[in-house]
Amino acid sequence: MTFPAGPEALTAEWLSQALNSEVEAFSVKPLGEGVGILGLVTRVTLEGKGCPPTLIAKFPSPVADNRAVANIYDMYEREVTFYRDIAPTLTIRSPTCYYLDYDPGSRGFVLLLEDLQGYENGDQVTGCTEAQCEQIVKAIAGFHAETFATTSFDTIQRHNSEAQVAGMQAGFSAGWPVACERFPELITPAALAVAGRLPDALPKLLEEITSAPVCISHGDLRLDNVFFAEDHIALVDFQAIAKSAPEHDLAYFLTQSPSDTVRNARDWVAIYHEALTASGVTYDIELCRTRYQKCALYFLCYAVVICSALDLANERGRQLGETLLGNSLRSIAELNAFDLLT
Structure with a gap:
């Protein structure tokens, strides 16, 4: 399935498919100052059945210069590779990845990650x-x-x-x-x-x-x-x-x-x-x-x-x-x- 380019493109229908749940409503809030300079990091609050109450959604930076720097160093692909291929082999704790996708052509990506509440x-x-x-x-x-x-x-x-x-x-x-x-x-x-x-x-x-x-x-x-x-x-x-x-x-x-x-x-x-x-x-x-x-x-x-x-x-x-x-x-x-x- 196609994935949203940024948080403004999220829909309850897409989130339901990505999370294999029934998302009835959601809201998005950008995370604090200094977080995600080379990427866009948001907290998504969810209402529905079978979905977590909150999650962290990561997207490419909306700032062209920042995106260009990230692409020079393959930063988006690296993080997707970590959650897809490496994290499952490790003992050290990292956020559970609920969904990921990456497009090599546009170098766009999306990560839906566990919100580490309580830490x-x-x-x-x-x-x-x-x-x-x-x-x-x-x-x-x-x-x-x-x-x-x-x-x-x-x-x-x-x-x-x-x-x-x-x-x-x-x-x-x-x-x-x-x-x-x-x-x-x-x-x-x-x-x-x-x-x-x-x-x-x-x-x-x-x-x-x-x-x-x-x-x-x-x-x-x-x-x-x-x-x-x-x-x-x-x-x-x-x-x-x-x-x-x-x-x-x-x-x-x-x-x-x-x-x-x-x-x-x-x-x-x-x-x-x-x-x-x-x-x-x-x-x-x-x-x-x-x-x-x-x-x-x-x-x-x-x-x-x-x-x-x-x-x-x-x-x-x-x-x-x-x-x-x-x-x-x-x-x-x-x-x-x-x-x-x-």
Whole structure:
């Protein structure tokens, strides 16, 4: 059956068919500020028989420029692939997918997903507790173990695609001067001296990060994409999944989401490695530490690109920028990761 291009095209008849239920009435509400920049995310409230009371409906961004960026990186197809092919093979919790469709010609898609009511949504500005950090680190170790050295999922690219390398080189080159101007109090002399060399180092750095062994990485593992229950977590937003080093997710999360206090409370790399190997994976701890250092340096690109694009007139935007960039630079200093550029 054909699918709606956006929430305005939803009908009770189509929802009934998609959900195999009887939808009598529904209403649609866009989700909050900052959600779904490269996609349109809405909450649909339903009335009827055999349907959930609410669900999350995702569509392509209505903004042409945002849609173009998403298409360069195949973000819509990646998320559909995750829910269709990968999620059913995993233990880690993600929203139940009620319905999905994707049109390769138009690159349009629709996802009808479980609304994770009753969970606590993480917040990258607020940070997380040490116990929550442990939940995440151990959960992603299990996720990575289940896809470690996988020979399946051929459509999922390695993270060092030409588009990824070029995008990060251009994004960092344009964004670093802006970030330095916006947040001068966060820029250390060491960062100022060598960070400008990062774009030229990216091809080799990403080649090393994506060399075997790799696993399926979430790709955007930050607190805003984590939902907490008492005894487990759930992850959302799989538009950036890729084949990459297991430390890809670990480093992005640890170097930009927890506070310095939580990040330095324990040896999280060792905890992650122990959980990974306890799941049956053979993996050297020193390789894990080396790749973690490289990933930490690489993800400065993400912090810089985001910080340079934020609306600083928005208080949360400023707080987010300070959190991302500050945490990233302090993590790099702790790991001596700028030494990789000298």
